[in-house]
Amino acid sequence: xxxxxxxxxxxxxxxxxxxxxxxxxxxxxxxxxxxxxxxxxxxxxxxxxxxxxxxxxxxxxxxxxxxxxxxxxxxxxxxxxxxxxxxxxxxxxxxxxxxxxxxxxxxxxxxxxxxxxxxxxxxxxxxxxxxxxxxxxxxxxxxxxxxxxxxxxxxxxxxxxxxxxxxxxxxxxxxxxxxxxxxxxxxxxxxxxxxxxxxxxxxxxxxxxxxxxxxxxxxxxxxxxxxxxxxxxxxxxxxxxxxxxxxx
Amino acid sequence: xxxxxxxxxxxxxxxxxxxxxxxxxxxxxxxxxxxxxxxxxxxxxxxxxxxxxxxxxxxxxxxxxxxxxxxxxxxxxxxxxxxxxxxxxxxxxxxxxxxxxxxxxxxxxxxxxxxxxxxxxxxxxxxxxxxxxxxxxxxxxxxxxxxxxxxxxxxxxxxxxxxxxxxxxxxxxxxxxxxxxxxxxxxxxxxxxxxxxxxxxxxxxxxxxxxxxxxxxxxxxxxxxxxxxxxxxxxxxxxxxxxxxxxx
DNA sequence: CGGCCCGTTGACATGAATCAACGCACGTGG
DNA sequence: CCACGTGCGTTGATTCATGTCAACGGGCCG
Numbered sequence: 369x370x371x372x373x374x375x376x377x378x379x380x381x382x383x384x385x386x387x388x389x390x391x392x393x394x395x396x397x398x399x400x401x402x403x404x405x406x407x408x409x410x411x412x413x414x415x416x417x418x419x420x421x422x423x424x425x426x427x428x429x430x431x432x433x434x435x436x437x438x439x440x441x442x443x444x445x446x447x448x449x450x451x452x453x454x455x456x457x458x459x460x461x462x463x464x465x466x467x468x469x470x471x472x473x474x475x476x477x478x479x480x481x482x483x484x485x486x487x488x489x490x491x492x493x494x495x496x497x498x499x500x501x502x503x504x505x506x507x508x509x510x511x512x513x514x515x516x517x518x519x520x521x522x523x524x525x526x527x528x529x530x531x532x533x534x535x536x537x538x539x540x541x542x543x544x545x546x547x548x549x550x551x552x553x554x555x556x557x558x559x560x561x562x563x564x565x566x567x568x569x570x571x572x573x574x575x576x577x578x579x580x581x582x583x584x585x586x587x588x589x590x591x592x593x594x595x596x597x598x599x600x601x602x603x604x605x606x607x608x609x610x611x612x613x614x615x616x
Numbered sequence: 617x618x619x620x621x622x623x624x625x626x627x628x629x630x631x632x633x634x635x636x637x638x639x640x641x642x643x644x645x646x647x648x649x650x651x652x653x654x655x656x657x658x659x660x661x662x663x664x665x666x667x668x669x670x671x672x673x674x675x676x677x678x679x680x681x682x683x684x685x686x687x688x689x690x691x692x693x694x695x696x697x698x699x700x701x702x703x704x705x706x707x708x709x710x711x712x713x714x715x716x717x718x719x720x721x722x723x724x725x726x727x728x729x730x731x732x733x734x735x736x737x738x739x740x741x742x743x744x745x746x747x748x749x750x751x752x753x754x755x756x757x758x759x760x761x762x763x764x765x766x767x768x769x770x771x772x773x774x775x776x777x778x779x780x781x782x783x784x785x786x787x788x789x790x791x792x793x794x795x796x797x798x799x800x801x802x803x804x805x806x807x808x809x810x811x812x813x814x815x816x817x818x819x820x821x822x823x824x825x826x827x828x829x830x831x832x833x834x835x836x837x838x839x840x841x842x843x844x845x846x847x848x849x850x851x852x853x854x855x856x857x858x859x860x861x862x863x864x
Numbered sequence: 865c866g867g868c869c870c871g872t873t874g875a876c877a878t879g880a881a882t883c884a885a886c887g888c889a890c891g892t893g894g
Numbered sequence: 895c896c897a898c899g900t901g902c903g904t905t906g907a908t909t910c911a912t913g914t915c916a917a918c919g920g921g922c923c924g
Binding site for chain 1 (some may be wrong): 693695697699700701703714715716717718719724731743746747750753757758760761762763765767768769770771772774775776777816817818824829830857858861
């Protein structure tokens with residue numbers, strides 16, 4: 369039987385926040401319905417970014433914050449030598465743009481991995497809402513904290529884990545994100561090519577490919593290019609936590 | 617001649633924010649003097665943390681935010697396998713505690729590297745100030761953005777750079793932080809032992825030690841345990857940016 | 865239909881980790 | 895104030911994980 373996993377939810381029209389299936393992840397999360405109406409009118413909905421186009425680029429002025437409605441976005445940092453580090457893959461319900469709060473200019477770039485729809489909250493409207501709605505301020509700190517926590521976990525992954533642990537950790541996080549969005553936690557399609565994933569995980573593409581193959585040989589996952597099926601969640605979990613030499 | 621670098625500024629009494637030498641880095645940065653007075657009364661000053669004591673620990677309830685007045689703090693994350701990743705070293709003027717905004721509980725621990733003094737802004741007072749002072753909200757986002765940007769750079773460092781590049785990058789960042797604080801950018805004392813620095817930079821202690829030795833042999837820096845003197849800033853910069861194989 | 869990019873696999877090179885030993889600072893207690 | 899012990903930092907020998915180089919097949923898009 370052929371697997372045909374749901375890649376993402378398709379939202380093509382400009383639904384209201386209160387009717388949006390993502391409202392539990394997104395900014396409206398902690399708002400009452402009256403508060404949500406204020407948010408509603410402050411947001412410009414359904415900004416379209418085609419695959420490979422940029423939502424914003426490094427050093428550009430911060431225009432606002434963006435909630436992803438459908439599709440997916442990668443954020444990445446470049447340095448003087450032209451090396452890039454992918455900082456995160458962002459799925460529907462995620463917010464991006466916080467990286468510009470330090471200087472008012474973005475310190476990283478955001479590029480669409482697929483055709484993507486985002487809601488935009490301009491920085492002026494953002495400030496106005498923070499002024500009016502305590503719940504909104506609170507929710508914003510919540511979202512910022514989420515970003516920080518994510519970044520910390522990536523640091524732990526890159527700094528301490530072996531390559532296999534890193535991939536296992538990544539697959540589990542994707543799985544969890546899907547479960548939270550009521551998608552399958554065991555069958556999904558990756559939005560990014562191997563090159564991007566390898567970069568994010570701090571390893572060579574070949575190494576990543578070998579680990580995929582090894583996990584498949586061991587019956588832990590099934591891999592068909594970007595379509596992943598987790599067969600043995602428990603073993604995958606143990607791989608993600610296996611320290612240096614205390615497990616085999 | 618023996619180098620005796622300033623380790624940190626010693627502030628022993630509870631000075632007012634407006635008289636504090638750190639007010640340009642710390643929360644008061646963007647505030648008018650009337651606003652600063654409101655901040656002033658919301659802060660409990662001079663909380664003392666002895667060397668090796670914790671300011672907060674992972675999973676503990678968020679009590680507030682902390683501005684470092686003197687001394688130094690390391691923050692670190694632990695995983696299920698007991699591996700630790702040091703997330704940052706925080707110097708006077710830095711704010712810590714944002715990591716708890718996601719869940720209300722800290723996702724990392726903060727431990728003093730030296731005897732340390734901090735100002736504490738309780739979470740209730742924080743919310744109250746955000747309500748009253750737009751400038752304070754703005755400044756808070758600024759500080760949060762700083763943390764995010766720092767984390768991004770660490771990701772780039774851990775994910776893309778060779779060990780030597782990582783150390784060079786770190787030394788330059790310390791140098792810059794010192795310059796910003798009107799200390800020497802070429803002579804300073806590291807607050808952390810080799811073990812912590814190696815962990816932060818994602819390498820073995822022995823590797824770190826070897827790189828220190830090599831940089832010294834090449835006349836780029838002078839190393840006497842934790843006392844560092846940068847002799848050739850330009851070369852150090854080039855090492856920090858040297859990509860894969862285009863420089864030697 | 866054809867070219868190109870994506871992903872995989874193999875052979876090999878190498879940077880960094882590990883294991884081991886040692887000397888020196890520093891704090892502690894006599 | 896000195897002696898001692900302990901932990902910090904360094905260095906050497908060796909192993910190992912991962913990167914690099916190379917080749918290839920297969921899917922996708924023009």
